[in-house]
Amino acid sequence: MSNVGTSVPRTDGPSKVVGTAKYVDDLSMPGMLHGATLRSPVARGILKRIVKDPAFDWTGITFVDATDVPVNVVALIQDDQPVLASHEIRHRYEPLALIACDDALRLARAARHVTFEIEPLPAIFDPRASFERREIVAPPDNVFGRYRITKGDAEAALASCEVVVSGTYSVHHQEQLYIEPQGVIAWFDERGAHVHGSIQCPYYVQKGVKKTFVLTESDVDVVQTVTGGGFGGKEEYPTVISLHALLLAKKSRRPVKMIYDRQEDIEATTKRHPAEIGIVTGCDRDGTLRAISIHVLMDGGAYVTLTPVVLSRGILHAAGAYRWEHVLAEAVAVATNTPPNGAFRGFGAPQTIWAVERHLDKVARQLGMDPLVLKSNNVLRVGDTTATSQTLKESVGIGECIEKARTASDWDRKRALGPVVQGRKARGIGACVFMHGAGFTGSGERRLKGRVALDLLLGGRVRIRTASTDIGQGTETVFSQIAADALGLPMSQVEFLQPSTARVPDSGPTVASRTVMVVGSIVEAAARELKERIDAEQAATGLDRRRAMDALVFRAMGTAEHVYDTPRDLEWDDATYRGDAYPVYGWGCDIAEVEVDLDTFETKVLGFWAAADVGKAIHPTHCKGQIEGGTLQAIGWALHEQIVWKDGAILNGRMTNYIVPTSLDAPPFTTLLVEAPYSRGPGGGAKGIGELPMDGGAPAIAAAIEHATGISMDNLPCLPEDLFERARKGRAA
Amino acid sequence: MIVRLEVNGERRLVDLPPLTRLLDALRGPLGLTGTKEGCGEGECGSCTVLLDGDPVNACLVATAQCEGRSVTTVEGLGALDGRARETGGLSLLQAAFVTEGGAQCGICTPGMLIAAEALLRETVDGANRKPTDTEIREAVAGNICRCTGYQRIVDSIAQAAALRRRVSPADWVRENLPFAKAEGTRGLL
């Protein structure tokens, strides 16, 4: 019996299509209040006083400010972000106070009767200005993180290379725009604090609650309700909204529900980090790449949150999927007075991959080479070493990815044809080659020690207990497939317990493309252990399988809890940033064909070929769904999405003007799965692919636009207005 | 104001302020939380329901404007098939979303299904023909999905169109969805 490798019906599918799946806003509690957040009207300042209008009737309204917060920090990497600002305000949407009421209308009115006296301070929105310390907005020096990678001697090598090319590239903010906004219901009872909500990482929330309310593990239960998308946006932010709801719940002694309005969600929650990247490369005249020097400046926003980790992943991907003898990569992240930037699918890598891919297209142009040939000739293979001097030992399927995408898209013919201009429309084709580290960086997994438990239940059933959440990507189905196969049971006998910190072990966060590859392999190990126990029981007793399983349950032998067995041969040095940055990589080649209107500069994506090496496709349909969904987010980032800022405020925080692609904007996708198995991956070699598809779309689109029009975009986005300006400048020059 | 309307084939009565959004009437007193809210401004389509057969955004319709009219929500799609019991409450269209990858996080799915149902009624039921890919994309263009990239949604709808009126939903669902259970396993609280 094999479930792995087949596209079984998704286990949480039926409840989603009939409307019975309960998302947080579908739930309510007796006596529940509605909560709201009152935010700063300025980007930077000192909060002097909060004024509650004395003429307003405040009965029945719970009011919370910083004085009500036991320990006023949002626990994450650094404890710099307050739950509610008490003095210093660092961004335009900083939470200053909270209110709750059982009557939504009174709540809305009360919100209008609170004013803040604030002494404004000069704010910084430009990361360069922050780097130059024109104002210190995050003491001591505005710097949130710094990394440096060296291999060989890049400076010396560049000085002697035949062809040296340099360029500067930049990328912009991006909003996750999950369709279910952030939301939780929270309450206290005799057992402690409870949070139910739309949450990617329940144990992160638990950590935050413990810290702020000075509680222990057993006092806090965080439960993930069915979650309507996250993409990183529900990684760290849910801690903030959970703390807010709990503060109101504590003061009112009632359950409190907080659901963000779409505009509040866009304005106040995290976004993808913008970055500016300078690159100088050296190569031979035949296109053999030799040396690269990279400088990254990333905009962290107002507080540290996850910025150092995002910066780290960014710099680790900055040299692209290529062989370089000499690498120098330096990265800095700084503070600005915008809401903290945070996790978003790709986590820093799409930013730097944009730069290196655009850069290599430029190198190809200067050499007069087909860019895909240049990239393919230099791409990493087994035995090569990466920028961090990691030797790739296995599972490098990039060659096959490139071949498949190239053939399926008819690249050679279309590229050689040059732009096809018909009337006022020009067609072109572009490619991107990329890799994405699967799992945590360096020694992350070793520190984390992810755990999973499997329980036998009476009647021959098995239950998976893990903190890995299904936020749409199909965790529940895939884990069930892995467990069913390892146990030799049909899928219908496997259950997935709703993640709750009181009932599931800490499997680590649902991030970093680690869920299937890392946590899935723990599920597999635990299932194998159970199977051994069942087999032994059968051998010893002669019972049939079902009875043998029941017998184990009766003897309290029915639970197997496993810890991740971190590959021992991985070596990583945090100090030098050298070694095995990731246990393995996902690989991809994206090819986009576009048609650009030469009058209006609108870009229509006619076709998109995405080839990805996933190790092993446990569920091919889900795999393709991940790739297509991630790719469309990347296309949106390139062609439609843009946050419009003014003095730290967002001018387009609504779905009518923050533009993501509709079904008509999305191209038909041809998704090609490549399987170069990873020896430690579950199900016969699966690798992480959650983030990979976010990396290739934008550079492929920009390359296709360049092929069609000759307009070369170094900066994202490529909105019609941007192409128009670029073309106009080109003509003027 | 008392408003009489037909919801998923049943006559219902609600007493609400007249401008209450149809969305809030459905999710509140009518107890149908399958219809979702993603924006409240007509942009995302997750609140799509059929009003007298046409897809509308329930966040932009006043409950009082529905007096005497019929409303179909996602909860009604399987039930209206008339064979709810045999299919586990699923219509073919719903089943296709489960098998073809049309639903990931699922938050856009109820609205998406309703918009697709309107298309299938017009093309397959009304004109006895399958919709083209472009027609499918046009029909769901008012339903934003951030998860799927739409390809598998288009495929799910195309499959449902191909099967509709040709196979029995009950048989098909039994064969293709062995562990279909309409009740979610996660309805805590």
Added chain:
Amino acid sequence: MSLPELSLHGLERPDSLGSVCERLAERAARGEKTVLLAGGTDWFVERHVAPATDGSEAELVLDVSRLPELRGISASGDTLWIGAATTYLELRRHPVVAARVPLLPAMSKDVGAVQIQARGTLGGNLATASPAADGVGALAALDATVHLLSVRGPRSIAISDYFTGYKRSVRAADEVITGFTVQMPGEGSFQYWRKVGTRLAQAISKVALAGVAEVSDGQVTRLGLGMVSVAPTTAFLPTVRALALRRPLDRIADSALDAATQADVSPIDDVRSTGDYRRHVSGALVREFFRTLRSR
């Protein structure tokens, strides 16, 4: 998320156009605010952005969406009547409109997406008086007549005389838009619609152009143009019209069209686009209109 402030508004369902006018007149005389609710696709969004704050100032809503007098499309001779509460979906589905005024279904297909088309009305589109109104762009190209009614009686005005400024019009507070009449273009006429929006559906126009032309013996004998989102109100492009009307088609130079277009538009920067881009696209669309017309 809900919109609790909506409970502050009262709603009435007048059973005839006459009683709508009476209610409007009474309330206008007392200085009370009243709003007519048709499809609600503008009004609900406006209330989401700016909810009423208290009951006394919340406008009273009169539901006109199902008033028979405001609904329906009918043709008599070459004149087409479109009731104000006609939806985009109805325009898309009407056989006479499809055959004689394909501009209208083409425009309707580009409004929002099907959910908006099923509710949104032409009357609502005009009443909002936004320069971004696609329906009004089409009505401008058709040189439609707007019909208004109040207790003081009916009046009809050319759509080009309707606007007095950004989101302002000649319509008095107690007047209802009852519908539009359009002289249907003759057989063989050229009708053009192109919308350049923020994306291919669910998009507000950055620029859109509606055009109607009849040509006989190489001369332009009827010309109507309506441009969206390039000026404080829907742009009628009078300079372009004057340049081309009753002119031999092959003598209308692109450079002259460009100059005329630029004289007629005054676009601005906003969150959706830039003034420069809009200027550029305005010129391109006008050129495309004439290019396609010439090549027919």
